[in-house]
Amino acid sequence: MVRQTPSSNGKMFSCLTIDVEDWFHILDSPAVPDIQHWPSLESRIEKNLDHFLSLLDSLSVKATLFWLGWLAERHKDLVRKCQDAGHEIASHGYAHVLAYQVGRKAFRRDISDAKQILEDITGEPIRGFRAAGFGITEKADWAFDVIKEAGYEYDSSVFPASRGHGGIPNSPLGPYFIETRSGHLLEIPMSVVKIWGYRTSFFGGGYLRLATIRTIKWGIDRLLAANQPLIVYVHPRELDPHHPRLPLSLIRKFKSYVNLNSTLPKLKWLCESYPFYTMLQMVENYIKSFYLNSRVIPVLRLRENRVSDYSTLRSIRTLPFDRDAFRDRLLLVEREMASFLNVTTLHSHATAEMEVTSSV
Numbered sequence: 001m002v003r004q005t006p007s008s009n010g011k012m013f014s015c016l017t018i019d020v021e022d023w024f025h026i027l028d029s030p031a032v033p034d035i036q037h038w039p040s041l042e043s044r045i046e047k048n049l050d051h052f053l054s055l056l057d058s059l060s061v062k063a064t065l066f067w068l069g070w071l072a073e074r075h076k077d078l079v080r081k082c083q084d085a086g087h088e089i090a091s092h093g094y095a096h097v098l099a100y101q102v103g104r105k106a107f108r109r110d111i112s113d114a115k116q117i118l119e120d121i122t123g124e125p126i127r128g129f130r131a132a133g134f135g136i137t138e139k140a141d142w143a144f145d146v147i148k149e150a151g152y153e154y155d156s157s158v159f160p161a162s163r164g165h166g167g168i169p170n171s172p173l174g175p176y177f178i179e180t181r182s183g184h185l186l187e188i189p190m191s192v193v194k195i196w197g198y199r200t201s202f203f204g205g206g207y208l209r210l211a212t213i214r215t216i217k218w219g220i221d222r223l224l225a226a227n228q229p230l231i232v233y234v235h236p237r238e239l240d241p242h243h244p245r246l247p248l249s250l251i252r253k254f255k256s257y258v259n260l261n262s263t264l265p266k267l268k269w270l271c272e273s274y275p276f277y278t279m280l281q282m283v284e285n286y287i288k289s290f291y292l293n294s295r296v297i298p299v300l301r302l303r304e305n306r307v308s309d310y311s312t313l314r315s316i317r318t319l320p321f322d323r324d325a326f327r328d329r330l331l332l333v334e335r336e337m338a339s340f341l342n343v344t345t346l347h348s349h350a351t352a353e354m355e356v357t358s359s360v
């Protein structure tokens with residue numbers, strides 16, 4: 001299998017993400033033990049994550065690891081091992097809570113604690129966040145304000161289709177900025193494709209385990225043709241088919257444990273077939289492509305429930321409304337976009353950016 005490179009296909013924006021949690025971190029079932037019982041349960045994270053790390057090493061892939069704070073504070077050396085291996089460390093919150101269940105105050109504390117713990121361990125800013133169970137809904141969209149307020153720069157919690165927990169079925173399908181009370185938050189939603197108008201995924205968790213490689217490949221072709229990034233998400237327990245089982249309901253058992261044996265061969269196939277990046281590297285590639293191709297970057301204004309289309313010079317010229325207000329907003333977004341580019345990239349795009357800002 002020949003691995004495609006960004007130069008052979010400029011549309012390649014692929015990112016491998018791992019939600020680092022243990023086998024008992026399953027959501028929203030009475031069969032799941034409370035946090036006070038977690039320390040007494042067998043932990044399999046070290047063995048499973050080590051398996052992941054050697055797999056990624058053998059495939060020369062760098063991934064983004066969304067660590068649960070509770071687990072990170074018990075496995076500090078393992079966090080550092082992931083960091084030393086060149087993977088991006090991001091946050092999956094502290095106690096695997098659903099924002100819409102715990103409310104604004106507890107959610108803020110949970111995600112701020114996780115950020116602090118991970119920053120103390122790694123000595124570096126933690127820029128990315130993913131909510132447990134992709135558990136952000138339209139009704140709990142205050143969560144985006146809280147995520148930005150807590151200091152995260154990007155979020156990867158939106159599942160742009162219907163699902164058990166969370167899911168924002170009318171979310172844009174590619175990355176976009178969310179205008180929160182504390183500034184613009186970059187949102188990188190999960191990858192979904194439309195089949196007969198219905199949005200579905202083949203690219204993570206149970207979806208990846210159920211789909212055949214042929215279906216996954218078909219889905220990836222559709223994503224890339226639409227300029228949507230490929231975001232794959234997996235859990236360490238999915239590389240461990242013999243992990244203990246929780247007494248879940250039949251449907252949850254199916255979703256959580258079906259085809260666990262297929263995760264490893266599918267992951268190997270994915271990594272051998274597509275060039276995977278960390279989420280930060282992928283974002284940088286993606287934003288560069290906006291500059292290079294003058295594409296439109298959507299900005300979602302919360303509570304107005306619509307996507308505005310601020311973005312490139314081309315669209316500004318044709319927009320009929322207040323140019324000054326528009327320019328101020330555009331500059332804010334540009335500044336956020338620039339924060340994801342490294343110094344060399346910024347230098348090479350400085351001229352283009354100046355042309356944009358001086359012409360409006």
Ligand SMILES: [Zn+2]
Pocket residue numbers: 019021025092096131132133
């Ligand atoms: Zn999780």
